[in-house]
Amino acid sequence: MKLYYAQNTRAVRIAWLLEELGLDYEIERFELGSPAMRAPAYLQIHPMGRVPVLEDGDIRLFESGAIVQYILALYGNGQLQPAVGTQEFAEYLQWLHYCEGMIMPPVNTLVVETVLLPPERRTELNVKRATKLLNQILMAVEHHMQGRAFLAGDFTAADIMTGHSVTVSRDMLKMDFSDKPNLSAYADRLLERPALQKARTL
Amino acid sequence: MKLYYAQNTRAVRIAWLLEELGLDYEIERFELGSPAMRAPAYLQIHPMGRVPVLEDGDIRLFESGAIVQYILALYGNGQLQPAVGTQEFAEYLQWLHYCEGMIMPPVNTLVVETVLLPPERRTELNVKRATKLLNQILMAVEHHMQGRAFLAGDFTAADIMTGHSVTVSRDMLKMDFSDKPNLSAYADRLLERPALQKARTL
Numbered sequence: 102m103k104l105y106y107a108q109n110t111r112a113v114r115i116a117w118l119l120e121e122l123g124l125d126y127e128i129e130r131f132e133l134g135s136p137a138m139r140a141p142a143y144l145q146i147h148p149m150g151r152v153p154v155l156e157d158g159d160i161r162l163f164e165s166g167a168i169v170q171y172i173l174a175l176y177g178n179g180q181l182q183p184a185v186g187t188q189e190f191a192e193y194l195q196w197l198h199y200c201e202g203m204i205m206p207p208v209n210t211l212v213v214e215t216v217l218l219p220p221e222r223r224t225e226l227n228v229k230r231a232t233k234l235l236n237q238i239l240m241a242v243e244h245h246m247q248g249r250a251f252l253a254g255d256f257t258a259a260d261i262m263t264g265h266s267v268t269v270s271r272d273m274l275k276m277d278f279s280d281k282p283n284l285s286a287y288a289d290r291l292l293e294r295p296a297l298q299k300a301r302t303l
Numbered sequence: 304m305k306l307y308y309a310q311n312t313r314a315v316r317i318a319w320l321l322e323e324l325g326l327d328y329e330i331e332r333f334e335l336g337s338p339a340m341r342a343p344a345y346l347q348i349h350p351m352g353r354v355p356v357l358e359d360g361d362i363r364l365f366e367s368g369a370i371v372q373y374i375l376a377l378y379g380n381g382q383l384q385p386a387v388g389t390q391e392f393a394e395y396l397q398w399l400h401y402c403e404g405m406i407m408p409p410v411n412t413l414v415v416e417t418v419l420l421p422p423e424r425r426t427e428l429n430v431k432r433a434t435k436l437l438n439q440i441l442m443a444v445e446h447h448m449q450g451r452a453f454l455a456g457d458f459t460a461a462d463i464m465t466g467h468s469v470t471v472s473r474d475m476l477k478m479d480f481s482d483k484p485n486l487s488a489y490a491d492r493l494l495e496r497p498a499l500q501k502a503r504t505l
Contacts, residue, residue: 149440162397166400166404170396171392175387190376194369194370194373195369226426
C-alpha cells in the first residue's frame, strides 16, 4: 500500500492506523501547502489536491474515514473495531463519524482563519463563532469520556478519527481544555501510543 | 426502531434508507428550529439538539453516516453496499464519507449565512468563499458521474449520503448546476425514487 502523506494533516490518521496494525506501507511525502499538491499530476490523484490518498494495487481512494474502514475491512482481521451487534459497535460508528460530521467543520474554519489566511484577510467574527461551536462539540466528547479510557470500549479506529481531531483542537488550535479534564487526559493517553508518535513525524 | 426526524435535515437520509430496505420504524417528528429540539429532555438524546438520532432497543446513536452503517450492518443483508474487496467497495466508502468530509462543511456555511441568520448578521465574504469551495467539491462529483448512473456501481448507501447533499446543494441552496449536467441528471434520478419521495415528506 502507498499512502500520500503530509505532517499535521488527516494523513496522520492513516499512518497511525497502519502502524497500530503493523502493516507494511510506503509513503509519498508532501510538505503541507506545497505547490506539488496543486500540480496537475496530483490533481489526477485527488481532485482538490488533499491528503490522505491510499493506493492498494489497482484501488485508489481518499477521505480518511473511508480509508480507515477500507483498511480494517481488508486487513484488520477484526482488530480495532467492536463486533457487530454490540453496544460498542454503535458507539464506535457514532464516534468514527463524529470526527468529520461535527468536529472538523469548525476546526477547518479555525485553521483557515488563524493559520492559513494572511492577517489582513481574517474575520474575527468567524473565529468567535467557530470557537464557540467547537467548544460545545468537544464538551459532548468530554461528557462521554467520563469514566472511560477510549470512546467505544477498548481502543478502536474511532479513537484514531475523533481522537486525532481532539489532539489537533488542543495542541494546534490551542482550544481551552481547562474545563475538559477527561478529554485532556484522553488526548495525553493517545499521544503516548508509539504508533501515533511515529505517524506524526514520518 | 425509532427515528428522530425533521424535514429538510440529514434525518431524511435515514428515512430514505429505511424505506429502500422496507424496514418498519416509527418516527418522532420535529419542526426544524423548534424549541423542542433545544429542550433538556432532547439534549439528553442528542447533545447538540440535532437530528437524526436512531433508537434500536437499548441502542441509541447519532451521526447520519454512522446510522446508515449501523442499519446496513444489522439489517441490510448485504443490500446497498458492494462486497468487500471489489473496486466498488472502495468507491462506496469514499463517496459515503465524501458527503460529510467535503460537501457538508460549505453547505453548512451557506445554510447559516443564507437561511438561518437574519440579514443584518450575514457575511457576504463567507457566502462567496463557501460557494466557490462547494462548486469545486461538486465538480469532482460531476466528473466522477460521467457515464455512471450511481456513485459506486448499482445504487448504494453512498448515493443516500452524497446524493442527498447533492440534491440539497441544487434545490435548497440553488447552486449553479448549468455546468454540471451529469450531476443534475443524477439528482433527478435520485428524486424519482419512491423511497426518497416518501422520506422527504414524513
